[in-house]
Amino acid sequence: MGTEAVCHATWTGGAGEVKALLESRELILHGEGRRTVPVAAITAVRVEGDDLVLATPDGPLTLTLGADIAPRWARKLTTPPPNLAQKLGVGPATPALVIGAVDDPALAEALAGFVASSPAEARLALAVVGNVADLERAVAAHATLTPGAALWIVHGKGPKTPFGEAPVRAWMRAAGFMDTKISAVSAALSATRYNAR
Numbered sequence: 001m002g003t004e005a006v007c008h009a010t011w012t013g014g015a016g017e018v019k020a021l022l023e024s025r026e027l028i029l030h031g032e033g034r035r036t037v038p039v040a041a042i043t044a045v046r047v048e049g050d051d052l053v054l055a056t057p058d059g060p061l062t063l064t065l066g067a068d069i070a071p072r073w074a075r076k077l078t079t080p081p082p083n084l085a086q087k088l089g090v091g092p093a094t095p096a097l098v099i100g101a102v103d104d105p106a107l108a109e110a111l112a113g114f115v116a117s118s119p120a121e122a123r124l125a126l127a128v129v130g131n132v133a134d135l136e137r138a139v140a141a142h143a144t145l146t147p148g149a150a151l152w153i154v155h156g157k158g159p160k161t162p163f164g165e166a167p168v169r170a171w172m173r174a175a176g177f178m179d180t181k182i183s184a185v186s187a188a189l190s191a192t193r194y195n196a197r
Contacts, residue, residue: 003073005065009033012059020063022073024081027054037061045077084110087183088152088191089124096152097122099141100134106186107154119144126152126191130163135171150193151177157190165190 003022009015009029016032027037037056044055052070054061054077065073084106090096095116102108107128116122122145127138135153142151153172156164169179169192177194185191 003076005069008064010062022076039077042077045074047071047074084185085114090114094123095121097125097141097145099125099138100128102128104186104189107189124150126154128154129168132171139175150195152191152193154185154189154191157188165192168192
C-alpha cells in the first residue's frame with residue numbers, strides 16, 4: 001500500500017496541482033506534472049518547511065505536502081525496505097522450522113543461518129507446499145512448536161499456478177487457521193502467514 005496526497009508540485013519547467021502516490025519502488029504523479037520516478041533514482045531527499053524536495057534524474061522536484069506529512073514521506077523514501085528475512089520474521093532469535101524443499105534462491109538466501117535444527121529450537125514454521133498432502137505435513141509439524149508460533153506457507157504465485165493462494169487459504173481456514181500477512185518471495189512464489197485460531 002502506498003501513501004497518497006493531493007498537493008502543489010514544482011518541477012523543472014513547470015508547476016501545478018498533482019495527485020502524488022508514494023509506493024515502495026516508485027513516486028507517481030498524476031495531473032499536471034504527470035510522471036513516474038523510481039525511488040532508486042532519487043539521489044537526495046530533504047524537507048524545507050512544508051516542502052519535500054527531491055533530486056531526480058529530471059531535476060529538482062518539490063512537493064508541498066505540509067509540515068506533518070513531508071517528514072513522513074522523507075523517512076519513507078530514505079528508509080530501505082525490509083528484506084525477505086525481515087518480512088518473514090526469521091533471524092538469529094527467531095529460527096524457522098523448515099518443512100519441504102527450499103529450491104527458490106531468494107527463499108534460500110532469506111533462510112540462510114536462520115533454520116532451526118529441531119522443533120524445540122524453532123520460533124516459527126515455514127513450509128513450501130505444492131499440494132494438500134504438503135499442507136497436512138506442514139500443519140502436523142507446526143503442531144510440535146510452542147503454541148502461538150506462526151506458520152508461513154510458501155506457495156505458487158499468480159493465476160496460472162496449480163496450487164496457489166486461494167486453495168491454500170481455503171484449506172488452511174478449514175483446518176482452523178487464519179491468514180494474517182502475505183509477502184512476495186520471488187517472481188514464482190508468495191508466502192502467507194497463518195496463526196491457529
